[in-house]
Every structure is written in structure tokens, then in C-alpha cells.
Amino acid sequence: MRLRVAVPLLVAVVVALGLLLTPLMESIAERRTSEIEQERRGAVLRTADLARAAIEDGDTVPLQRYLDRYHALFGEDVVVLDDSARVLASVGDLDPGAEEVLQRVRDFGTNLAQLDVPLVTPWSADRVLLSTPVVIEQDLAGGVVVTEVDLRRSQRAVLEGWLVLLVPVSLGLVALAAAAVWTTGWIVRPVHRLDRATHALTSGAPVDDLTLSGPPELRRLATSFQLMATTLATTVEQQRDLVASTSHQLRNPLAAVRLHVDLLAGDGTADPGVVAAVQRDLDRLDTTVDRLLGLAEAEHRINERRAALALREGGPPVGGTSDGAALETHLEERWAPTGAAVTATVAPDVVLAVTVHDLVEMVDTAIENAVKYAGDAPRIHVSLAPAATSAAGEEPGGRAVVTVEDDGAGLTDDELVRVGERFWRSSRHADRPGTGLGLALVDALARANGGTMTVRRSAAGGLAVELDLPRAEGRR
Amino acid sequence: MRILIVEDDDSVAGALRAVLERHGHATVRATRSDDALRRHRGADAVLLDLGLAEGDGFDVLQGLRQVSDVPVIVVSARGDERSVVRGLHLGADDYLVKPIRMSELLARLGVVTRRRGAQDAGSDTGQRVVAGDVEVDLATRRVVVGGAPVALTTKEFAVLAVLARRPGEAVSKQLLLDEVWGDTSQSAARSCDVHLTQLRGKIGRPGLVETIRGYGYRLQVD
Numbered sequence: 001m002r003l004r005v006a007v008p009l010l011v012a013v014v015v016a017l018g019l020l021l022t023p024l025m026e027s028i029a030e031r032r033t034s035e036i037e038q039e040r041r042g043a044v045l046r047t048a049d050l051a052r053a054a055i056e057d058g059d060t061v062p063l064q065r066y067l068d069r070y071h072a073l074f075g076e077d078v079v080v081l082d083d084s085a086r087v088l089a090s091v092g093d094l095d096p097g098a099e100e101v102l103q104r105v106r107d108f109g110t111n112l113a114q115l116d117v118p119l120v121t122p123w124s125a126d127r128v129l130l131s132t133p134v135v136i137e138q139d140l141a142g143g144v145v146v147t148e149v150d151l152r153r154s155q156r157a158v159l160e161g162w163l164v165l166l167v168p169v170s171l172g173l174v175a176l177a178a179a180a181v182w183t184t185g186w187i188v189r190p191v192h193r194l195d196r197a198t199h200a201l202t203s204g205a206p207v208d209d210l211t212l213s214g215p216p217e218l219r220r221l222a223t224s225f226q227l228m229a230t231t232l233a234t235t236v237e238q239q240r241d242l243v244a245s246t247s248h249q250l251r252n253p254l255a256a257v258r259l260h261v262d263l264l265a266g267d268g269t270a271d272p273g274v275v276a277a278v279q280r281d282l283d284r285l286d287t288t289v290d291r292l293l294g295l296a297e298a299e300h301r302i303n304e305r306r307a308a309l310a311l312r313e314g315g316p317p318v319g320g321t322s323d324g325a326a327l328e329t330h331l332e333e334r335w336a337p338t339g340a341a342v343t344a345t346v347a348p349d350v351v352l353a354v355t356v357h358d359l360v361e362m363v364d365t366a367i368e369n370a371v372k373y374a375g376d377a378p379r380i381h382v383s384l385a386p387a388a389t390s391a392a393g394e395e396p397g398g399r400a401v402v403t404v405e406d407d408g409a410g411l412t413d414d415e416l417v418r419v420g421e422r423f424w425r426s427s428r429h430a431d432r433p434g435t436g437l438g439l440a441l442v443d444a445l446a447r448a449n450g451g452t453m454t455v456r457r458s459a460a461g462g463l464a465v466e467l468d469l470p471r472a473e474g475r476r
Numbered sequence: 477m478r479i480l481i482v483e484d485d486d487s488v489a490g491a492l493r494a495v496l497e498r499h500g501h502a503t504v505r506a507t508r509s510d511d512a513l514r515r516h517r518g519a520d521a522v523l524l525d526l527g528l529a530e531g532d533g534f535d536v537l538q539g540l541r542q543v544s545d546v547p548v549i550v551v552s553a554r555g556d557e558r559s560v561v562r563g564l565h566l567g568a569d570d571y572l573v574k575p576i577r578m579s580e581l582l583a584r585l586g587v588v589t590r591r592r593g594a595q596d597a598g599s600d601t602g603q604r605v606v607a608g609d610v611e612v613d614l615a616t617r618r619v620v621v622g623g624a625p626v627a628l629t630t631k632e633f634a635v636l637a638v639l640a641r642r643p644g645e646a647v648s649k650q651l652l653l654d655e656v657w658g659d660t661s662q663s664a665a666r667s668c669d670v671h672l673t674q675l676r677g678k679i680g681r682p683g684l685v686e687t688i689r690g691y692g693y694r695l696q697v698d
Binding site for chain 2: 244247248250251252253254255256257258259260262263266282286290293297325329330332333336337355356357360
């Protein structure tokens with residue numbers, strides 16, 4: 001985020017500055033170049049005049065004097081050659097036999113003056129030869145003046161001119177970069193803190209105060225987030241307390257009553273018929289309380305899960321797992337002694353992301369339901385298989401289906417719609433004991449584990465309770 | 477026996493007292509955790525409620541276990557798996573969810589105190605354990621079901637023996653693995669499951685070995 005904001009900004013500024021500064025720098029270099037060109041050109045032409053006079057008069061003294069003065073002033077070397085490349089006068093140590101110099105001597109036949117200084121920059125050549133033919137009569141060169149110009153001072157001047165321009169600009173750029181980084185940091189830091197707080201919240205760790213820094217909009221967002229997190233945590237907390245205290249308040253009196261009635265039954269003073277009736281109703285109450293509390297607990301877990309999902313990037317919290325073997329073992333233990341005809345087929349490699357506790361709770365409740373309502377001695381079949389089609393957003397094979405089906409009387413279409421509602425029971429079963437909470441509990445547990453329950457007619461004509469549950473991939 | 481009842485609900489405590497006194501036990505009641513920790517001396521067993529008004533029942537359990545090995549039965553309104561497992565792991569001898577039936581309470585109480593008595597006497601708890609029509613003779617390593625002998629492999633008998641030495645008690649799977657396999661790895665646990673399934677099949681009395689989910693097993697003797 002920081003780089004994404006700072007880099008394009010800085011690149012744009014650098015490009016714009018480059019476009020602005022390049023012509024400026026060029027003109028500085030050009031000005032320096034033409035300055036030195038003008039100076040030297042004048043000197044060279046004056047030397048050529050003196051050389052012509054020297055050739056015509058045969059007296060090289062004024063020329064030599066002028067050259068000595070020039071050398072003293074500029075420290076540059078000059079050599080004057082006549083048309084047969086003899087040295088008329090020279091100063092400094094420019095070698096008249098050097099290839100470059102001879103080239104100029106050959107050129108003067110064509111009367112070519114070479115008085116242009118190439119653009120001076122800190123990295124251009126620091127010496128340049130200027131030459132002009134000494135014209136004696138019309139178009140006839142009688143010699144050549146060659147001077148070697150030292151460009152180092154001009155280069156320094158150009159460099160200084162450039163630096164005066166570049167140093168403040170660079171300092172400005174550094175300041176801008178720092179400002180950009182700081183500003184983006186100021187914006188991004190609260191965002192990162194929000195992110196961390198979200199993770200802290202979902203893992204149950206304490207959330208630090210978020211409303212400390214950053215732009216006002218983000219501060220407001222952080223405040224809202226904190227409020228939401230607190231509310232969410234409080235709601236879930238309150239619900240947990242409610243479930244706990246309800247179970248306490250319901251089970252305690254029930255426990256006291258049960259013990260007293262057991263004592264009465266042992267006394268022999270009470271009417272056994274009455275005691276038995278009370279025991280029956282206590283049993284019913286017992287079952288209802290168990291179911292209700294189970295339901296409340298499951299609903300609470302659904303909310304916990306939702307709260308976690310709303311804030312978490314990944315999936316639901318990782319709990320225990322269960323597989324077909326555990327299910328078969330349990331069915332054997334729980335149902336074989338009762339004589340109910342329960343059979344099972346389980347796919348061997350399916351591991352569910354559901355604890356054994358929850359899985360058998362759901363399956364047992366569905367089987368109890370079948371035993372109670374499916375008529376006399378129903379055959380009940382439990383199966384665990386990978387889901388044929390995976391739900392949207394899940395990788396294939398991310399789900400499995402647990403089915404509990406019986407071959408009993410089943411339900412009518414209208415009744416199938418209502419099954420799973422709390423306290424709903426088919427009117428045809430009014431004579432049988434039951435709470436009407438069984439399938440509601442199965443449904444809540446399935447949802448608490450990130451699954452769903454559907455009830456349909458089984459192939460054998462009875463009822464089929466189908467649980468679509470998440471698989472624990474790669475964890476065995 | 478003298479039994480300490482740690483329970484903050486008056487009517488439950490009253491009912492527990494009535495039942496226990498009717499069956500010839502003396503009772504002492506504590507309503508707060510600090511009382512419970514003060515009064516456990518001289519008690520032969522403790523019935524502990526987890527939902528105390530003052531302090532947490534789990535803390536009482538831990539505190540008790542640090543100073544005494546008096547048998548403790550948790551009697552709680554919390555029936556969720558997490559609480560059961562936690563209670564047993566913290567050293568409770570048994571865990572009952574309210575409401576409880578009188579007969580069950582007395583039976584469990586008998587089991588935990590009998591075991592302690594046997595341990596104090598320093599003897600092995602009987603050479604023969606009878607559970608329904610199943611007889612396990614620990615000395616001769618013979619098992620008789622319904623009058624007919626049953627042949628068990630060494631491992632199968634070893635598993636059964638660990639449970640039979642603690643009839644009616646909750647035995648943790650860790651202990652079972654430790655005593656029979658000598659290690660508690662995943663592979664030992666799977667091996668244990670297999671042997672238990674075979675054992676149950678051979679004895680043919682479903683419900684004899686009860687599973688306590690998330691904790692371990694219990695040999696049903698009543």
C-alpha cells in the first residue's frame with residue numbers, strides 16, 4: 001500500500017522535473033560554450049592577422065610577443081605554421097608534428113576555418129583544437145593558426161551552474177518522498193491495526209484501543225469497528241451466560257424433585273400408581289429440558305460461528321473430526337442393546353469436520369425419532385458418503401452426507417414442510433411421548449457445524465433425515 | 477460414611493442430604509468454595525457442584541486434589557462434553573449430570589468409596605469381578621459369560637483387566653494405553669480401538685464396556 005501510493009507519485013514528479021530541467025541545463029551549457037567560443041575566436045582571428053603581417057613583413061616579433069601574452073593570460077598553446085608547415089611562431093608545447101595539427105595544415109588549402117567549440121558538458125572532451133587559415137591574398141592561404149583550447153574551466157562553470165539547479169531540487173524530492181511515505185503510513189497504520197484487531201477478536205484475544213491515530217474517517221471506522229466487536233462479544237457472552245444459568249435454574253429444581261420422589265417411592269407410604277405417574281412426567285420434563293438446553297447450546301454455537309465468520313478471512317474455527325469408524329462403533333454400543341434394527345454403511349475415507357460428540361448426537365436423535373414414530377420395529381439405515389455435488393464455493397469433495405432413513409409410515413407432504421419446527425409434532429403421534437424438539441436440535445447442530453439438515457421421504461417410504469456436513473480435508 | 481456436599485442450591489442440597497441420611501450416611505454441607513476446602517477433612521467422599529455462587533467448582537476440584545485424595549463425584553447441571561472431560565481430567569472420580577436418580581447416585585458413591593477402601597487396605601480389589609452374567613477372574617485370566625468360557629487373546633484380556641480392576645469407574649484412555657501398550661501414540665490408540673471392538677464382539681454383552689466420549693471407558697457392574 002505504501003509503495004503503491006509513494007512510487008507512482010515520486011515517478012511522476014521526477015519525470016516532470018526532468019522535462020523542466022533538461023532544457024534549463026542545456027541552455028546553461030550552451031551559454032558557457034558560446035562564451036568561450038567568442039573569446040577564442042577573437043584571439044585566433046587576431047593571431048591570424050598578426051601572422052599575415054608577419055609573413056608579409058617577414059618579421060615574427062610582434063606575433064611572437066602577442067602569443068606570449070596570450071599564453072600568459074590563458075595558459076593555452078598556439079602554433080602558427082606557414083604554407084610549407086614550418087613553424088613561424090609558437091607558444092606552449094603543442095606538437096606541430098602531431099597528427100591533429102598536420103590535419104589542420106592540410107585543411108588550410110581549402111581555406112576552412114574550424115572555430116566551433118562542441119557543446120561543453122562535464123563529460124565532454126576537456127581540450128579542443130581551433131584553427132584558421134592565414135589569408136595572404138585573395139583566397140590564398142599562406143599558413144595556419146592552430147590553438148588548443150583548454151575547456152576545463154568552462155566545464156567547471158557548467159557543472160556549478162547545474163549543481164545550483166539540481167541540489168535544491170534533489171533536496172525537495174527527498175522531502176517529498178519522506179512526506180509521501182509518512183502520509184501513506186499515517187493512513188495505512190490504522191488499517192493494519194484494524195486487521196490485527198479483527199484477528200485478535202476472532203481468536204478471543206483482547207483487542208487494543210484502535211482509535212488513536214490516522215485520518216478522521218479511519219478513526220471513525222475504527223470506533224464503529226470497536227463498537228461492533230464489543231457488541232458482538234457481549235451478545236455472544238450474554239447468550240452463553242443465559243444458556244448456563246438456564247440449565248442451572250431448570251436442572252437444579254428437577255434434580256431436587258427427582259431425589260425426593262425416589263425417596264417417596266422407596267418409602268412405601270405413597271401410592272405406587274401416583275409415584276409412577278409422577279416419575280413418567282418427570283422423565284418427560286427431563287427429556288424436554290435436555291433437548292431445550294441442547295438446542296440453546298447449538299443456537300449459541302451457530303451465533304459464535306457467525307460472529308467468527310463475519311470477522312475471519314478463513315473458514316470456521318477448527319474443531320474436532322470424526323469418521324465412519326467412530327460412527328459405527330457408537331451405533332453398535334448405543335443401539336445394539338436396545339434391539340432396534342439399525343444398520344450402517346460408511347465410506348472409509350471420509351473424515352468430517354464435526355466432533356464425534358456432535359455427530360452421534362445428531363444421528364442418535366434422528367434414530368430416536370425413527371424408533372418413536374416410524375411404527376412397529378422399523379428398519380433404520382445410517383449411511384455416510386461423500387457428497388455427490390459440492391456446494392458453491394467449496395472445492396469438490398469438500399462435503400459429505402450422513403443419512404438416517406427408516407422404512408416406517410413417513411409423513412404427509414404438508415407435514416414434511418413443518419418438520420424441524422420447534423415443538424411441532426404430527427397430530428397422528430399425539431398419543432406418543434415426545435417433545436417435538438428432536439429434529440429442531442439436529443437442525444441446529446448441523447448448522448452449528450456449518451452444515452444443513454433436510455428431511456425427505458426415503459426410498460422405502462419412510463422418513464430420511466439428510467445431513468450435509470463439511471469434510472476435514474487432509475486432516476485425519 | 478461422612479459425605480461432604482458442596483452445593484449452593486438449598487433444595488438440591490436438602491434432597492441430597494435426605495437421600496444420603498436415609499441410607500445411613502452422615503452429611504456435611506458447604507455452600508462456598510473456601511468452605512469446601514476447609515471442611516473436606518474427615519469426609520469419606522465429596523459431592524461437588526460446579527456452579528457455585530462463590531468461586532468456580534473446577535477450582536475447588538483442583539484445590540482439593542492438591543491436598544487430598546478423597547473421592548470426589550462431580551454433580552453438575554453442566555452436561556456438555558467439555559465440562560465432563562475437564563472435570564475427569566482435573567481428578568474427579570466420577571461425573572454425574574443433574575437430575576440424577578437416587579439409585580445411580582448411591583451406586584456411584586459405592587464404587588468410588590469401595591475403591592478407595594481397597595487401596596487403603598493395600599490389596600488388589602478382588603481376584604474376581606462380576607458384572608451381570610460376566611465373570612472376570614484376574615488371577616487365572618479366565619472370562620466366563622453366561623456360564624460359558626470365552627477365549628480372549630493376551631491383549632484383549634489385558635484391556636479387559638485394566639477396566640475390571642476398577643469396576644464401575646471412569647478409566648481414562650491414556651491410562652488404558654499406558655498400562656497395556658506402554659505408550660499413548662496415535663497408533664496405539666487405533667490398536668486399542670480394534671482390540672476393544674473384538675473384545676466387545678467376543679463377550680457379546682453390549683453396554684458392558686461403556687465409552688465416555690472424550691475421556692475413556694467404564695466397566696458397567698450394576
